[in-house]
Amino acid sequence: MTVATLTSEAKTRSRGRPREFDMDAALDSALRVFSKRGYHATSISDLTEAMGLASGSIYKAFKDKRGVFLAAFGRYRQLGRRRLEAMIASAETGRDKVFQMVMYYTELSYGEAGRKGCLVVGGANDFALLDEEAAAHIVTAFAADEKLMADLIRIGQADGTIPKTVDPAAAALAFLCFTKGLRVIGKTGRSREEMVSAAEAAMKLVT
Amino acid sequence: MTVATLTSEAKTRSRGRPREFDMDAALDSALRVFSKRGYHATSISDLTEAMGLASGSIYKAFKDKRGVFLAAFGRYRQLGRRRLEAMIASAETGRDKVFQMVMYYTELSYGEAGRKGCLVVGGANDFALLDEEAAAHIVTAFAADEKLMADLIRIGQADGTIPKTVDPAAAALAFLCFTKGLRVIGKTGRSREEMVSAAEAAMKLVT
C-alpha cells in the first residue's frame, strides 16, 4: 500500500496517516466523468464509483464537489498544455506551429475523444456560473490559449510564414472560437476526415 | 382571462378548460433560464418562477422537464432561424450573406446576450446525453446551420463573390465551428469590438 502521489509529491512527508490512493489517477477518473457528463450532471456517487473512493474520503481530500472539479480541471489543463506544447515544438515555422495547435484540437474533435468533450468548454456552460472564482478559472484557461495562439502568429510573422497584414489579436480570437467550436461539434460524432478538412480550411485565417 | 396561445393556435378550440397562460411567453421565459443555467442546473422551481406557473401546470402542459426543454428548444430554433434568414435576405451577394450569418452569431457573442448563451451549444453539453432522441435534436440543429452555410457559399460561388477554389463543405463546417465557438467564448464576457474583429478575420475562410 501507501502509494504516494507521483507528480504532486516532491515535498516532504506530512504527519498523520499517508494518502493511500494515487492522486493523479483519481483526478484522471474524475475529469473523465466530469467532461463526459458535465459538472451538474455528475453526482458524488458517479465520482466515488469512478475514483474508487468513498464519499467521506473524497470530502476529506477535496473539501467538496467544487473542489474535485477544480483539482481535476487543474490537472486537465496541465496535461493538455504539456501535449499541446510538445506538438508546437515539433513544428519549425510559425505558420506550422499554428497548424499544429489547430490540429491538436482537431484530433480531439471526433470519435471517442470528441464525445468525451472538453472540460473547459463544458465548464463555461455550467461550472462557471457557480461563483465568480469558478468563472475566472474558465476565463483564464481561454485566455492562455488565446495568448499562445497570438504568440505563434507573431512568430510566423517574424519568420515570414504568416503575412504581416494579419492582425494577431483578431486572428488568435478567431482561432480560439474555431478550436472551442471544434470541441462542441465534436460531441455530435463527426468523422476525422470532416474535421481535418475544416481545420485545413481554417488555416486561411493566417493568409 | 383565457388568453389563447398566439403562434401555436390556428387550430380549433379543444374541449375542456382553455389554457390561461400564453404558451410563447412561457417558452420564452423557459428558454431564457435554460440557456443561462443549462439543462441540469435548471430546476423545476426555477421554471415555475420564470414561467409564472405552478409545477402541476407545467407537468400538465409539457409532461416533464425534458418536455419543457424540448418545447423551448423548438421555439428557440424557430425564432432564431427567422431572424437569421431575415439578415441573410438583406444581403445581395453570396459572400455578404455569409458575412451576415457570421455577424448574426457575432452579435449574440458579447454582453448580455453572450452571457445568456446558446441553447443548442449548451444542450450539446448536457441535454444531449439524456437519451438518443435528445442528442438527435442537437445534431439536427447543427446540421441545419451547416447546410445553410454551405448553400450560401455556393450562392457566392455562383455570383462570383466567393472563389470556386473554396470547398463549400469544409468551409461550412469551419464556419459552424467558428460560430458555435463564438457562443462559447461569448459566455466569458468579451467586448463587441473584439468579437467583430474576429468575425471579420473569419471571412478569410471564403477567400
Added chain:
DNA sequence: TTGATTTGGAAACGTTCATTCCCTAATTAG
C-alpha cells in the same frame, strides 16, 4: 342542466443529492 374533459395549482411523495459524522487505521513527534 348534467357529464365529460381539460387546466390551474397546492400539497404530498419518494428519491437522490451534497455533505457531515464518527469510528477505525496508519503514520509522525516526543
Added chain:
DNA sequence: CTAATTAGGGAATGAACGTTTCCAAATCAA
C-alpha cells in the same frame, strides 16, 4: 509507548429534486 494528526469509509442527515396526486375551476357536448 503515548499523544497528536491525518486518511479511509460507511452510515446518517437534511435539503432539494423531479414527479404525482387531488381537487377546484372552466369550458364543451348533449
